[in-house]
Amino acid sequence: MLAVPLAAHTAISAELLEGKIVLDASNYYPSRDGRIAELDEDKTTTSELIHRHFLGMRLVKAFNNILAHHIPLLARPAGAPDRTALPIAGDDADAKKAAAALIGQLGFDTVDAGPLAQSWRIEPETTAYTRLYLADPATPFEQVMQAPARPVSAAELHRALEAVERLHVADRTF
Numbered sequence: 001m002l003a004v005p006l007a008a009h010t011a012i013s014a015e016l017l018e019g020k021i022v023l024d025a026s027n028y029y030p031s032r033d034g035r036i037a038e039l040d041e042d043k044t045t046t047s048e049l050i051h052r053h054f055l056g057m058r059l060v061k062a063f064n065n066i067l068a069h070h071i072p073l074l075a076r077p078a079g080a081p082d083r084t085a086l087p088i089a090g091d092d093a094d095a096k097k098a099a100a101a102l103i104g105q106l107g108f109d110t111v112d113a114g115p116l117a118q119s120w121r122i123e124p125e126t127t128a129y130t131r132l133y134l135a136d137p138a139t140p141f142e143q144v145m146q147a148p149a150r151p152v153s154a155a156e157l158h159r160a161l162e163a164v165e166r167l168h169v170a171d172r173t174f
Contacts, residue, residue: 001022002017002026006049007033007036009026009050014056017057018056021058021095022057022058023099024060024061025062025063030169036049045116045117058090062099065123065129065130065132065133067147076107076151084133084151085152085157086157087113087161089114111154113161122161125167134148135148141174
């Protein structure tokens with residue numbers, strides 16, 4: 001699992017993760033990471049940027065669109081009627097299959113959000129991002145980190161992914 005601020009990923013040796021399946025929970029927050037021209041100009045996605053540094057890594061974007069405190073609250077056994085779905089994105093079909101199996105063991109269904117080039121669909125401020133999992137999606141930004149969670153079915157996540165529009169990353173304020 002790669003869960004570091006985006007600006008810090010290049011401090012990790014590229015060889016360290018070579019050949020490994022890695023779940024990428026990264027997101028680009030200009031207020032934290034500084035401005036990254038390639039991302040601001042929509043020339044690449046955060047996951048593509050990371051993958052380029054870690055050539056040889058089998059990258060699957062996952063767990064980036066849900067708040068950390070919601071993960072234990074929403075985990076359910078397979079077949080539970082209120083089991084939550086999480087999106088995954090990646091270019092390696094076998095890596096995505098392995099990631100989905102692990103995420104399933106952790107208590108979640110998965111929905112394939114496409115290749116890394118489409119991983120913008122599950123990044124900040126999109127319809128498939130954090131607010132989807134809030135009990136009250138209208139929760140003020142300042143209260144989101146303490147907000148209660150609600151389950152999101154695979155069907156609902158599919159609808160959110162279908163409705164997503166690409167946001168111009170340079171316009172993000174947080």
